[in-house]
Amino acid sequence: MSADGNETAAGDAARTHGFMALPGRTEDRRDAFARSLVDVVRTLGLDAGLLSEPDDRRTWVQHIRTALRSACLGGLTLSEESFDTLVKAAVHDPDPSFNRQFLEPALNAFGQRRVQSALLAYLRTGTDHERAGAARAWYWSALPPRMPLVRAENPGAIGQPEPADRAAVVAEWNETALREFVRNEDVDVRRCILPGLSLRKSAHPAELHDLVDAAVAIARSHPDDYIRHRVEHQVGN
Structure with missing residues (x-):
C-alpha cells in the first residue's frame, strides 16, 4: 500500500472510532525532511541515491525507507553520529505513521531513555516545526525492541538505565x-x-x-x- 493509501486508511479508522484524523502540517517543510534523509543515507551508508528531480521526491523517499528497513533486517551497526541523524529524521518526517521507521533503529541500538531524552530536548528547545515533530515521534518512543540485528557501535557507552x-x-x-x-x-x-x-x-x-x-x-x-x-x-x- 502506498503512503497515501496508509494515510487514507488511518483516517478512515480514526473516524470509525469517533476521532477526527490528525491533519497534516499547516506548513510545507519537505526540504528540511529531504536534508535529513540525505544525512541518513550518508551516515548509515544506505544503498540509496540522492534526489535528482523534484518530481522524483515521493519515489526517492520510499526508496530510502525501503533501504533502511532492509539494512535493519540484514544487520546494522550504528555509530554515535547515526543516533542524532535518525532522531532528527523522525522529528522532521511529516508522516505520523512512518516516522517510526527512523525511530525504531535508534530505540533498538541506543535504548528508550536516550531516545526519549532526545525528543524531550527537541520539545524544549527546537523550532515549532521540530516541537510538533517531536510530539509525533514520541508516540512511538515506548516501542519494545524488535530489531535484534540493529546494534550500537559502542554498546558499552550506553549503559542500562x-x-x-x-x-x-x-x-x-x-x-x-x-x-x-x-x-x-x-x-x-x-x-x-x-x-x-x-x-x-x-x-x-x-x-x-x-x-x-x-x-x-x-x-x-x-x-x-x-x-x-x-x-x-x-x-x-
Whole structure:
C-alpha cells in the first residue's frame, strides 16, 4: 500500500472510532525532511541515491525507507553520529505513521531513555516545526525492541538505565508538553501535542492542575476543528 493509501486508511479508522484524523502540517517543510534523509543515507551508508528531480521526491523517499528497513533486517551497526541523524529524521518526517521507521533503529541500538531524552530536548528547545515533530515521534518512543540485528557501535557507552530513570523522563515530557500546549500558539504544535497529553488532574502534581484547566479551556475554544473535537474525547463533555 502506498503512503497515501496508509494515510487514507488511518483516517478512515480514526473516524470509525469517533476521532477526527490528525491533519497534516499547516506548513510545507519537505526540504528540511529531504536534508535529513540525505544525512541518513550518508551516515548509515544506505544503498540509496540522492534526489535528482523534484518530481522524483515521493519515489526517492520510499526508496530510502525501503533501504533502511532492509539494512535493519540484514544487520546494522550504528555509530554515535547515526543516533542524532535518525532522531532528527523522525522529528522532521511529516508522516505520523512512518516516522517510526527512523525511530525504531535508534530505540533498538541506543535504548528508550536516550531516545526519549532526545525528543524531550527537541520539545524544549527546537523550532515549532521540530516541537510538533517531536510530539509525533514520541508516540512511538515506548516501542519494545524488535530489531535484534540493529546494534550500537559502542554498546558499552550506553549503559542500562534504571526504570526510575525512564519514569523521570516521561514525567518531564508530560510536564513540558502541558506547558508547551498552553504557552505555544502554533497550531501544528498544539495539534501534535494534544493526542498524547493527559488532561486528568490526577496524572499531574497539584502545582500543575491550573495548567490542566488552562489547556482544556484553550482547546475547547480553539478555532481549529481538530483541536476542539479531540479535547472532548479526552475529557468528555
